[in-house]
Each structure stands twice: as structure tokens, then as C-alpha cells.
Amino acid sequence: MRRLLGGLFMILVALTSCGHGEKGYPYKTLRLQDFSALRDDRFAVSNYSIRRLIDSLRVSERDTDYVDVMCNRYYAEHQPYLWISRSGDDLRSDTLVAWLAGLDSTGVPEARVYLPQLRRALKRLHDIDFDDRHTASLTMATVEYYMTKSLLRYASGLRFGFIHPAKLLNQLDPVDGDTTGLRKRTLCALPLEHPGRSFLCQVFASIRQHHIEDLLQAVQPQDETYRRLVEAYNAPRVTRAQRRILALNIERSRWRIKGGGTERYVIVNLPAQRLTAYDTRGDSTLTMKVCYGSREHKTPLLASRLTKLELNPYWIIPQSIVRRSIIPAHLGDTTYFNNRRFKIIDRATGNVISPLHVTAEMLTGGGYFVRQDRGEDNSLGKMIFRFSNPFVIYLHDTNSREAFSQRYRAVSHGCIRLERPFDLARFLFADRGDDYIDRIRVAIDLPAETSVGRQLKEQGKDKELKTCTLEEPVGLLIVYYTAYPSASGVEYYPDVYGYDRIMASHLLQ
DSSP: OHHHHHHHHHHHHHHTOTTTTOOSOTTTTOOGGGGHHHHOTTTOOOHHHHHHHHHHHHHHHOOOSHHHHHHHHHHHTTOOOSSOOTTOOOSHHHHHHHHHHGGGGGTOOGGGGTHHHHHHHHHHHHHTOOOSSSOHHHHHHHHHHHHHHHHHHHHHHHHHOSSOHHHHHTTSSBOTTOTTSOOBOOOBOOOBOOOOHHHHHHHHHHHHTTOHHHHHHHTSOOOHHHHHHHHHHTOTTOOHHHHHHHHHHHHHHHOOBSSOOOSEEEEEETTTTEEEEEETTTTEEEEEEEEEEOSTTOOOBEEEEEEEEEESOOEEEOHHHHHHSSTGGGTTOHHHHHHHTEEEEETTTOOEEOGGGOOHHHHHTTSEEEEEOSSTTOTTTTEEEEEOOTTOOOEEOOSOGGGGGSSOOEEESSOEEESOHHHHHHHHTGGGOHHHHHHHHHHTTOOOOSHHHHHHHHHTOTTOOOEEEEEEEEEEEEEOOSEEEETTEEEEOOOTTSHHHHHHHHHOO
16 A cells, blocks of 8 residues: 555655765665565565465354445456555545544444454554554455445445344244244344345445445435434433434434335334324324234334225134134034124134034134124224235224223234224325225214215115225335434334343344
């Protein structure tokens, strides 16, 4: 590098200026041993040594993340150096180090992007401070390898997030009934963007073309949630515990969900135990309490689109609930089934089968299912909002209203129970007009408010509306923020599922 070569040149000048002002041929007293410092192994630099030392560095890391693996592959293939050369450097290292230092203001430890190693190596290189343990070759190898690796980590971390939630969360809970303990439940199904080949090509091109500043500017998150959480993190009176929580939620705000947004969307934040619906066309919002999955039956994080509303639905009891319930123990007890309005249905024929003729093995074997009839005491209540997902969970009404008065509402088997489901229906179908909203209202036995609703009541046709399909699907996000911006600042929520602890062990250590 230029600074290293300049330093070596000064050594040569010092050795050749020992005449103390004497005129004449200046090199007449120069001897071979005067070059001993330049022949010292500590100062020796060779392409072979640098390549060998880079190989040693990358093998010692034992990386598994995509960008790290791709960095290692680049150097394993002995691709051209990106930072060191015979002609020196051009301050790109100083630019990158300055940006890396800024991560501290978002709670990301410097060690995650190798900033301590880079600072030491760059200082040693610039000061020509080499010894038997820290040779010039090792220092240059360290600079070359970790500059690339830190830039890849920084750029991908700011653009996509420093950790992958699915890798962490989807290894926590075993699948019900799996005696091996090897199969795990999917707790995070958010369709997040991840760095791919095109992104890596962009990063490598930015290094080669000396456009690092442009790249670093481009990867900065523009999300308002991110901005406000970072602002809170750097506020003067934030406690250490709050900074830890904020750092984890700043990371969550870096995750980018695939797919375009919609003008209207619904967000369920599990730690906040709250649903919020937004309409960007008029800046209108709706918010309500929710109940959600218990710690044993965690509600998964996901992104989907609400497509339809069903009124007065049946409840098809999931097999996982049937197996864990006391239902199989009551086979043969018709009073138990009649009181709860449970019916056993043959999957092949759709026929209702008496509980007198079904064994526990038959009921849990997959050939039959249990259905609860429509009505007031149906566990789904009178409304269910459906969206595509592989977990058989929904947003729905409930016949257990008392749970909404509880402080801790993680009580379901995974579904989201709504405090005010009709208000959500009115929000979703507002474009259909008052008459359509009143058709929904009377179908669930609420008083009519329009002449159309009153006429349906009089004609006994108020229950005819069973399914309401949205003309334009509405975005749905089920997320997990333990700190989130509000009108009054940032609100903090309990870490109900323990996800903060898992994330902190991978991000903040």
C-alpha cells in the first residue's frame, strides 16, 4: 500500500544519508548489511504468503452465513485482490471504517463487522509496526480479507438484516407427536428478502469501481419505524435495558418482506397484543385488542392477504387439538357431543357418524373430523377472516369474551381472536357502502341500521349472506416487536415468547 511503500522508502533514505552533509557520491559507504531491515521476514511481502495467510483466515472462521461463504469462495478461487496492490491504497479503507463505526448508534456490536481487527491491522500497516507475530504479509492479508468480509456483512446487514429469524426461531419447538425431537415447528414464515448473487455482484463491482460511498448510501434503511427506533436508541435518557430492547427491534425493522404493499393493510403485533388496520388512502386507522397463541401453541409470524369473511361459520376442529383434547375420551357419550353441538364427519362421504360408532383410533387416524355447528356458542364466534397460510390459523370472533379483560392474552391454539370483529369487517368492506355493511350486521344478529337491513330481517333473509369476498385482498402481517413507535414515543411490550433472548444471543454478543 502507498503508506507502507512510503515508509519503506524513508528507511532507505535514512540508511543512505549517513554522510552528515558531506558532498560527493552519497552511496560510497553503503554496505549490504545496511539493507538487513528490508530483508527481515517481518517486512517481507509476497503474493504467496498473502494468499496462504488469507486461506488460513477464512478456514479458521467456520462460516455458515451466505455472504461469508461467498466471501470465502472468492478468496478460495484466488480471485484478484480488492484492497491491496503494488500501487498502494486510495482511502477506501478509511471510508469503510467510518461507516462501520456508525453501526454503534444502532446497537450492532463492532465485532460483528470485524471493526476491531481492521482498526488494529490498518494502524499497524500505516505505522509500519511489524513484529514476529504481526508480519507485513499477515497484516496485508488481514486487511484484504476482513475489508471484503466486513463490507459484505455491513451492506447485507443494513439491506436485509444481520440475522435470519427463520434460522433461529424455526429450531425451537418440536412438532407435536414427533417422538424423535428432530422435527421443529415453523414459527417464522415471513417471506423475507435475502442477499443473492445479484446483490453480491453489486458489492464486488462497487469495490472494484471505487463506488463504495454510493453502495453504503444505497443500503441504508429508509423505513420510518427504523428511523424512529434508532432515534430512541440514541436519546439521552434511555436505560441500558431499553437500549438492548431497542437494538433488537431496530434489527427487526431491517427485515424486508417480499411482495408489494397494499393501500389497506392489517398488522398484528403479538407482544403488543393488538391489531391495527391502516388505510393509506385516507390515513384512517382501526385498533383493537387480540388474543393469540399460548407459549405452547405459538402464533407463527407470517405475511399473507385477507381474502374473505365468513359469517356464522362451522368450526372444523384441527386434528392437533382433537388429539390433545378430551374429545376421544367422550366417544360413546352422546350428551357430551350434543351439549357442545359437536358432530363427527366421515371425510370420504361427508356423512355425520354417531359417536357410538367411532373409536378413538378411528377419530385420530385421519378418516374423520369433528365439526362444531354454527351459532352463538361456536368457538369461532360469528365471523372468521380467512387468509392463505399453511398453519390453519385465522382471525376470528370468539365466544369467550372474558379473555379480553385479561392483561395476558396468550390463550389460543394459534389463531388470533378479535375484540371487535365487526369493526374489522366494516373497515375491510367500507367500499361496498352502508347497505352491504348492514347485510353483514344483520347476518350476525346485530340491529339493522338501513332500510335494506330492516327489510332482510322482515323477510327472514338476514342469514342468507354467508361469505363476503374482498374485491382487492388486504395485506396482513403478524409480527413480533417488543418496542414499537407510537404517537407518544416508543412503547415497550413483554417478550412473551422469549424471542428477544434468542436474538440477543446471536446479534448482541
